[in-house]
Amino acid sequence: MSTLTSFFQRHRVGTLVTAGSVSACLIVTGIIGTALSAHPSPHTAERDASVSAETLVEYADIPTLEVPGDASRTPSLPTEGAPVADAPETKKPAAQPSPAPDAPATKKPAPVVEAVSATLYVTAPSLNIRSTPSTSGNHVGSLSHGAKVAVNGKQSGWYRLADGRGWVSGDHLSSKAPAAQPKPAPVEAVSATFYVTASSLNIRSAPSTSGNRVGSLSHGTKVAVNGKQSGWFRLADGRGWVSGDHLSSQKPKPAARPVSSNSREAAIAEGRRLGVQVVFDSGPDGTSGHFGKFWPHAPNVAYIHPKLIGDWRLISVVRHEAAHAEIYRICGTYAPLIAGNRAQNITDAFAMEFYGGLAWSHYPAGSGDHQAAKAIRAGNCG
Numbered sequence: 001m002s003t004l005t006s007f008f009q010r011h012r013v014g015t016l017v018t019a020g021s022v023s024a025c026l027i028v029t030g031i032i033g034t035a036l037s038a039h040p041s042p043h044t045a046e047r048d049a050s051v052s053a054e055t056l057v058e059y060a061d062i063p064t065l066e067v068p069g070d071a072s073r074t075p076s077l078p079t080e081g082a083p084v085a086d087a088p089e090t091k092k093p094a095a096q097p098s099p100a101p102d103a104p105a106t107k108k109p110a111p112v113v114e115a116v117s118a119t120l121y122v123t124a125p126s127l128n129i130r131s132t133p134s135t136s137g138n139h140v141g142s143l144s145h146g147a148k149v150a151v152n153g154k155q156s157g158w159y160r161l162a163d164g165r166g167w168v169s170g171d172h173l174s175s176k177a178p179a180a181q182p183k184p185a186p187v188e189a190v191s192a193t194f195y196v197t198a199s200s201l202n203i204r205s206a207p208s209t210s211g212n213r214v215g216s217l218s219h220g221t222k223v224a225v226n227g228k229q230s231g232w233f234r235l236a237d238g239r240g241w242v243s244g245d246h247l248s249s250q251k252p253k254p255a256a257r258p259v260s261s262n263s264r265e266a267a268i269a270e271g272r273r274l275g276v277q278v279v280f281d282s283g284p285d286g287t288s289g290h291f292g293k294f295w296p297h298a299p300n301v302a303y304i305h306p307k308l309i310g311d312w313r314l315i316s317v318v319r320h321e322a323a324h325a326e327i328y329r330i331c332g333t334y335a336p337l338i339a340g341n342r343a344q345n346i347t348d349a350f351a352m353e354f355y356g357g358l359a360w361s362h363y364p365a366g367s368g369d370h371q372a373a374k375a376i377r378a379g380n381c382g
Contacts, residue, residue, distance in 0.1 A: 124172035133158030194247035207232030274322035294324035331381035338382030349373040
């Protein structure tokens with residue numbers, strides 16, 4: 001015991017032992033005691049006897065080891081050979097698979113600008129200059145017909161102008177200078193008064209049918225003109241141009257208004273006025289399913305479908321078939337060469353020009369059709 005006493009004297013406990021270290025201290029003490037008892041010293045008894053009361057008192061002052069929690073519970077020491085419980089194993093979180101990196105986007109190779117050095121000529125009436133080699137590029141200028149241009153690059157059918165102004169389409173360029181476009185005829189100064197002979201005459205922004213329609217003139221309108229170009233007359237009031245084909249220096253008679261009545265009797269009377277016999281017949285030798293029909297074997301007859309009696313289109317159909325009969329009498333055929341494939345349109349134009357107009361036209365007539373109708377009336381069949 002003297003050895004144990006000496007051990008505690010060297011390691012005197014003067015402070016509270018924490019709850020976490022109590023078990024460790026008790027285990028060490030037990031191990032030391034076991035070791036000493038296993039190997040007793042010859043002087044053990046003697047030493048034990050010599051332990052003084054002072055020493056006992058001194059150790060009696062050692063503070064009591066306090067264990068938090070239930071005071072009645074005495075920490076138990078593990079017996080020899082007993083398994084010591086393992087601390088709970090800390091589980092590592094399962095490794096999450098790393099997301100696969102996105103494949104790099106495949107970039108389309110930029111179109112290559114081919115180096116060229118050439119001089120080309122513009123073949124279009126006007127060629128746009130664009131900021132990029134595409135029709136989606138901004139319009140930054142234009143080149144006129146026949147313009148000579150130097151280029152220094154080519155991409156996707158477009159040429160880059162050497163002066164840096166932009167790009168132009170190769171579809172309108174040529175290595176050969178184009179033939180000069182004919183200059184428009186000069187405007188001839190005239191001062192005259194005319195009358196409109198058509199039922200309605202278009203006013204256009206330029207002396208051509210391609211000019212924008214900016215107005216119209218009704219039949220018999222008196223107009224003053226101050227210029228002429230390619231068969232068109234410029235109105236003195238500045239409104240635009242009108243075709244000379246529908247102007248006359250003679251005041252025309254008032255156009256006959258369509259007959260208000262669409263009765264059988266009215267149709268027969270209109271046919272008589274125009275030199276044809278109106279026959280209401282839908283059989284094989286009649287209209288054959290059409291509104292009206294002209295047959296060369298009966299050139300003085302206008303066959304009309306009976307269903308048109310009382311219809312607002314009746315008189316217009318009578319006038320159309322009467323025009324067929326008149327053209328046949330003049331040219332020996334209802335489709336003369338001058339008519340081409342527009343015989344029906346020219347027939348409508350003929351009725352408009354010479355039979356008082358049409359309230360309804362199944363075959364729209366243009367200015368060329370009216371010209372042909374006038375030529376036929378004058379005996380020119382082509």
